[in-house]
Amino acid sequence: MFYPADKAAKPVTYDGGDRSLKAMTKFIxxxxxxxxxxxxxxxxxxxxxxxxxxxxxxxxxEEEEVKDEL
Numbered sequence: 001m002f003y004p005a006d007k008a009a010k011p012v013t014y015d016g017g018d019r020s021l022k023a024m025t026k027f028i029x030x031x032x033x034x035x036x037x038x039x040x041x042x043x044x045x046x047x048x049x050x051x052x053x054x055x056x057x058x059x060x061x062e063e064e065e066v067k068d069e070l
Contacts (some may be wrong), residue, residue, distance in 0.1 A: 044057040 002012045012031045016023055025038065 002028060002031055004031055004033045009033060 002014060003009075004012065014024075014027055016027055027035075
């Protein structure tokens, strides 16, 4: 179910079958009362995200090794 932003709008049932990101985005854009544009992700953004995740995982491992005494 998709609930458009307009108070008078009725819920719209998704009967597209295909639940891919592309199909769902197309459905939402078609029925949305407020226009929007999703940001494009290029390869550099994806690679940077992988590095951030790795850095967070490394930091978490370092923090797990440190034990405080009471």
